[in-house]
Amino acid sequence: MSSIMGKTLHVDLTKGKITEGKGIEEKLWKQYIGGRGLGEKLIWDHIGKPPYSTPDEAREFALTPENRYVIMPGPLTGTPAPTSGRFATAFISPHSGTTSACIAGSRFGMLTKRAGYDAIIIDGKADNPCYLYITDETQEIHDASDLWGKITYETNDILLEKHGKRACVGCIGPAGEMCAPIANIAHGKNSFAGRTGAGAVWGSKNLKAVVVNGKQKIGIAKPEEFKEINRKVTALIKEKPTTGEYLRTRGTIVLMHVENMHGTLGVKNFSETGNLSYEDCNKISGETFWNNHLWDRSPCYGCPIGCHRQLYINGKFLPQAEYELTWGFGTNLGNLDPYIVTKAGEICGRYGMDGISAGNILGYAMESTVKGAHDFGITWGDGEGILRVVEEMGKGVGVGAELQMGVKRCAEKYPETADYAMHIKGNELPAYDPRTMAGVDLGYATSPRGADHMKSYMVGCNTLGTQITPKELLERTVLNKDKITFTIGMQHESVFYDSAVLCLFLALTPVGVEDNASLLSTATGIDMSTSDLITSEERIFNGERLWNTASGFTADDDSVPKRFTTEQTPYGGSKGTISRLSKAKKMFYEERGWGKDGVPEPWLTKYLDLDEMRKTLGV
The missing domain is CATH 1.10.569.10 (Aldehyde Ferredoxin Oxidoreductase Protein, subunit A, domain 2)
Structure with a gap:
């Protein structure tokens, strides 16, 4: 038994054909973890060298039938691990032009795995509006002409009435149908694959919805060892006031006073x-x-x-x-x-x-x-x-x-x-002013999909802290080598949680890389040491960088809007602060092992087993 189900599902909308595929080889699970990392890998290998050379051309390509969309739960999705109701989706973004992965919640990822699949791979474009119905017994393409034009909430209710309340629906609304670059995908009524245009990709494929359901058991390779580490992680979540009380009782809006007090x-x-x-x-x-x-x-x-x-x-x-x-x-x-x-x-x-x-x-x-x-x-x-x-x-x-x-x-x-x-x-940009917290501006600028606080959760560490964060790093305005190192570390944590797939709020707890490696190993049966996991996180992040470089992005695109480097924060708890991104980028590139052009050095790609990818991309 393993938390890996051992099958994939390939949907060719152009041909109107669905086929089951063999399981993903163990080496790829170890190298790319799952979720974000493995989902993107399945896209990169499918496309090969991008048939475009500028970000604007990439944005256009993203809305063609050649753009692949991957629904990718992680190896921990649906297991008893806390916050395991998450899954990833991967695609080339029509909004940013980058490689992109969105993370969403609800029961969608868990039911995808219970239907027996580690990934649902969607290619091509249907002639007419359609939706997918996927269970452990049935894999079908249905006509969705009567759903086209309906809002997400109505679409959700109609499909649950037809296929049973136990199912879970992912669907687009009118914004996705017209391929608006900011369109997202609703999973239920309060969880979304939210950023960089996932909904526009579905709209370009005439895909209105995906309905999933399943009853298969998600296994655990080493049940007793998994229970032990799971109890530890759960206790650490409850122990930290941010995750154990504040977010649980008041939701994310509890951050309003906190961030306003800091002037961020x-x-x-x-x-x-x-x-x-x-x-x-x-x-x-x-x-x-x-x-x-x-x-x-x-x-x-x-x-x-x-x-x-x-x-x-x-x-x-x-x-x-x-x-x-x-x-x-x-x-x-x-x-x-x-x-x-x-x-x-x-x-x-x-x-x-x-x-x-x-x-x-x-x-x-x-x-x-x-x-x-x-x-x-x-x-x-x-x-x-x-x-x-x-x-x-x-x-x-x-x-x-x-x-x-x-x-x-x-x-x-x-x-x-x-x-x-x-x-x-x-x-x-999201809610947080990048002038006010050293590391946040750097995280935004070097994120693989543009401005995104979730791809390097320095916001939480600067204003909420963790029990493993050194005190000096919580000085929000300090920019030093330690802050750069910690920013890179938070980028890697994001890679793990997006790939495993668990909630990024675990980054606010004392759960460490050793705990994460143990969760993976005991759930999947694939031996993953702490060192292995750190290398995999770094491999995924650098793979994303290579892909974006081949798509025409340069070091100049690792920027923040002019306001943040030329105008000081005017009021409040961070009055007088300004982004020092130029200095931070230089330090970051050096520590990352990237050249002055922002491209990973050859020795690094060799170490990370990315030489073949680099050669294919021509970087």
Whole structure:
């Protein structure tokens, strides 16, 4: 018995054919772990050398039938390991042009494995709208013409009514159908493969939904040893107040006061970071939501933290009560109305849009309007305007037709707005001002898929800390060799959690690399030493770098918007800080073993067994 199921499923939408494949060889599990790492590997090997040489060409390729989409649970998905209700998806991004992997929750990954599959590999394009129905007994392509045009929540309900409430649905909404670059994929009603355009890839393939169900048992290779390490990890999660109490009781919105106190919370498109009083922040804080409104927890499968929240407000439950959306549609837009914040997030969920990007885009539109660069018809604090424009983005009408393309494309159309476009490699920034925490700017800039706090969770370490974080590294503004080393370490932790697949909030606990290696080894039966695991993490990150280099990205793309290197943080707990990215990049490249051009050195790719990939890519 092993937590690896031993089969893959290959869907060719062009031919309308589904075939079972043999299991993935053990060597690849050891080298690429699963999830993010192995999912991307299956894409890189399929494409070979990219048939494009610039990021814009990559964005175009991403919406062709040649782009492969991989649904990839990890070796720990669906096991008794805490937070194991996660899975990865991999694809070439139509938003950033990079290799990309999204992580989502719900029961989708667990049921994919219980259907008997370690990966569902989707190629080609269907002639007409379709959906997949996959169980341990049935693998079918169904017509979805009657679902095309429906919002995600309605699609979910229709397919569960047809295939049983025990199943789990992944589906796109109208934004995905029109291939909006910020479109995501909804899994249930409160978990999303959220960033870099996964939904647009499904839309380009005429794939409306995937329904999964299964009853097979997910094995454990060494049950008693697994139980022992699992008990330890679970205890460490409960022991840390952040994961054992705060996130569990108040959800991710508990971070509002924390980040505002430190002066790291973006305000008005990062133009007024820190300019938010305690009283104003409290209007949309986790504590206020907790004390003044009814709410409900909706945890991912197997999660003892359970941070997902639904908020009962104005007569109904709204399922998108999360920190990033509260920033994006709240302080980022000069809006402090809890209903507008949660309703805007709910609209994003209905139409299948990345809420982080959508909130960031509205901040760009508002600042461009207020500063006189271009009139998008919406200004700071316009609650009704927020809901109107988010709806227009979901439908692709009015001003939303332009804005749903993302700030990079909008700024290219209206060059006078470029200073207000907060993105890296086309991917919009999340809630945290990169001037205020050394390492966060570096993590954003060198992330394999553009601005992304989840690919190097330095935010948590700078403002929340871990019990294994040296005290001096918690000084947010310190930039030294130790901070660079720790940033690289957090990038590797992200690789592990995205590939295993577990929740990245475990990075806030004292769970160490030895514990992670033990979880993998005892679950899969594949011997994975601590050294093996560290090397695999480094291999995956450098593989992503090689791929993006072959796609035309250069060291110049490892940047942050000009505002963060030329304007000091104006207010609050981080007043006067500024990004020192140029210095940090030089130190980072040297420690990574990359040249001045940001490309991994030949000795490093040889050590990581990436020489063949490098040769294929022509890097």
